[in-house]
Amino acid sequence: xxxxxxxxxxEEPIARLGMFxxxxxxxxxxxxxxxxxxxxxxxxxxxxxxxxDTVADELERALGGDFADAxxxxxxxxGELTFHVRRERLLDVVRALRDDAxxxxxxxxxxxxxxxxxxxxxxxxxxxxxxxxxxxxxLRVEVSCPDDDRHIPSTVSVYPTxxxxxxxxxxxxxxxxxxxxxxxxxMMPDDWDGHPQRKDYPLGGIPVEYRxxxxxxxxxxxxxx
Amino acid sequence: xxxxxxxxxEGTVYTVSGNDWSELLETLTGQQDEQLVINMGPQHPSTxxxxxxxxxxxxxxxTEARTVIGYLHTGIEKNLEFRTWTQxxxxxxxMDYLAPIFNETAYCMGVEKLLGITDQVPERxxxxxxxxxxxxxxxxxxxxxxTFGMELGATTPFLFGSREREMVxxxxxxxxxxxxxxxxxxPGGVSVDLPAGAVDKVGELLKxxxxxxxxxxxxxxxxxxxxxxxxxxxxLDLTGCMALGVTGPMLRAAGLxxxxxxxxxxxxxxxxxxxxxxxxxxxxxxxxxxxxxxxxESLKIIEQALDRLSGPLKSGRVMVDDxxxxxxxxxxxxPDGLGNSPDHIAHIMSGSMEALIHHFKLVTEGFRVPAGQxxxxxxxxxxxxxxxxxxxxxxxxxxxxxxxxxxTNLQAMPATCEGGMVADVISAVASIDPVMGGVDR
Numbered sequence: 001x002x003x004x005x006x007x008x009x010x011e012e013p014i015a016r017l018g019m020f021x022x023x024x025x026x027x028x029x030x031x032x033x034x035x036x037x038x039x040x041x042x043x044x045x046x047x048x049x050x051x052x053d054t055v056a057d058e059l060e061r062a063l064g065g066d067f068a069d070a071x072x073x074x075x076x077x078x079g080e081l082t083f084h085v086r087r088e089r090l091l092d093v094v095r096a097l098r099d100d101a102x103x104x105x106x107x108x109x110x111x112x113x114x115x116x117x118x119x120x121x122x123x124x125x126x127x128x129x130x131x132x133x134x135x136x137x138x139l140r141v142e143v144s145c146p147d148d149d150r151h152i153p154s155t156v157s158v159y160p161t162x163x164x165x166x167x168x169x170x171x172x173x174x175x176x177x178x179x180x181x182x183x184x185x186x187m188m189p190d191d192w193d194g195h196p197q198r199k200d201y202p203l204g205g206i207p208v209e210y211r212x213x214x215x216x217x218x219x220x221x222x223x224x225x
Numbered sequence: 226x227x228x229x230x231x232x233x234x235e236g237t238v239y240t241v242s243g244n245d246w247s248e249l250l251e252t253l254t255g256q257q258d259e260q261l262v263i264n265m266g267p268q269h270p271s272t273x274x275x276x277x278x279x280x281x282x283x284x285x286x287x288t289e290a291r292t293v294i295g296y297l298h299t300g301i302e303k304n305l306e307f308r309t310w311t312q313x314x315x316x317x318x319x320m321d322y323l324a325p326i327f328n329e330t331a332y333c334m335g336v337e338k339l340l341g342i343t344d345q346v347p348e349r350x351x352x353x354x355x356x357x358x359x360x361x362x363x364x365x366x367x368x369x370x371x372t373f374g375m376e377l378g379a380t381t382p383f384l385f386g387s388r389e390r391e392m393v394x395x396x397x398x399x400x401x402x403x404x405x406x407x408x409x410x411x412p413g414g415v416s417v418d419l420p421a422g423a424v425d426k427v428g429e430l431l432k433x434x435x436x437x438x439x440x441x442x443x444x445x446x447x448x449x450x451x452x453x454x455x456x457x458x459x460x461l462d463l464t465g466c467m468a469l470g471v472t473g474p475m476l477r478a479a480g481l482x483x484x485x486x487x488x489x490x491x492x493x494x495x496x497x498x499x500x501x502x503x504x505x506x507x508x509x510x511x512x513x514x515x516x517x518x519x520x521x522e523s524l525k526i527i528e529q530a531l532d533r534l535s536g537p538l539k540s541g542r543v544m545v546d547d548x549x550x551x552x553x554x555x556x557x558x559x560p561d562g563l564g565n566s567p568d569h570i571a572h573i574m575s576g577s578m579e580a581l582i583h584h585f586k587l588v589t590e591g592f593r594v595p596a597g598q599x600x601x602x603x604x605x606x607x608x609x610x611x612x613x614x615x616x617x618x619x620x621x622x623x624x625x626x627x628x629x630x631x632x633t634n635l636q637a638m639p640a641t642c643e644g645g646m647v648a649d650v651i652s653a654v655a656s657i658d659p660v661m662g663g664v665d666r
Contacts, residue, residue: 161470
């Protein structure tokens, strides 16, 4: 079928082939040619519903009109509002969110990282959950950076609570938060190699080191042959 | 002397092992160093688990306090990505091990939000969750107050606290089969219905506990030694709390009645009657008062939940009806602490081949969760416990991040300790009530 007459459909990357995600092996389920596509990355059209429209309007006003420049996408999903913010404008956005009287997101619930290796150019995400006690609202701010330029501006100057959270995200994902007062590892030992929560980092398989002694990883300790 | 003379980058290091204080004093006499850097922990009985503090002292005054964490990091969030959504509860329950039900509930609420079945969770399951959470809150606060007493040198509060916690743990064991780490709350409901006699068992606890809390109050509320160690110690006002993201009893002791059970209710909390206790003092004593008052409020909630569980919600399912999600939850708890359902086994083993296949698929492969992300939070004994749950549409979590209140609140340690006396560091840390399992995950 030709797709020429169809309205412009955004490209949907393939998420999974076949029923069990296997290929070339004995998938006899009859679902072997099943193609599952990921949802395309789209903005939610207005109206968003609830207080989400108010928040978006007020942020637009607080940013002085260049909302579209700062916020790449607005996503409303499962009753939650997400602003995908360009990293260059992150500080402006969070400062406006915290300080503007109509927004007042005073409480930040920290930074969490997510690694999406399939999203070319925006592999690493830092997700900030904000809460406004004044207005009793919640909001998610998501920033991304490409894997070969892992820099996101630090928001510790706006939300001091992000100190440890950004250290944790650096430790686990390798995102460098520029401007952080002391970006060091927090969970893993200081001399650890790699960032364990990334998708290309395996589970286990790391030898245990203790005071010069090295014990093989649990899966390599014995051979039963 | 060579045992504790060592040149390091920051100056001379003295290692003291207990019986050599006089030798240390001899060495130190006549030294010019006014600053003393003390390492406390990670194996120190009064640092609440494996927390390490590095204190710069000028005499007895703390000039700089730093926290070193990560000694209990177990990679729970990484492990979750390699197990099914249901198996996730057995991991998250081990994070904040003094409040396991809260971890499970936050995680399951996140998964339910992703699945879009939040409204379908049966009311009976929600009431059980509420009851279990409030029981856990009592046991957690009892440990907080008890260990606090012990760390200040008073053994009786610890014995009282442990005894009361034991009562709660007995009820937990009776209901779930395990005292801790019970993986009781599951996506879609709870794993097992209340066993026969559970209502009576909780009823007994409700009769005894108010007196026990009163005993604790009698012992500590106006105790001059306790007051001297807690009043005006580790002051952190509302501005400091907000900036540092501090929630829970610390925030409420600073005067803000912020409690997610009231402000953003979940699990039907809006239908229960209770108050949010606050204090204005913003010090260690205020936090103690808030915790004790919260236990009394928890008793009210448990009583109401129990009335419902023995009245209008006496029977019914405790798992969603959707058979593609809900594990068989009509289990009966055996003497070995494991749930089993003879009817279900008979059905799948000799009744229906399709049911067997379905059961096998659900248990081994798990259910698929639509792609997306969700954030669910509950008011744990230590503050807002949030679960950021991301799915890519598969049978395993893509990423789960826990916003643990212990982790965030512990950042306030330097703000509460610096400029104070070294002895007050202990009460400051204890009033934050960090649980290292939750801090390090």
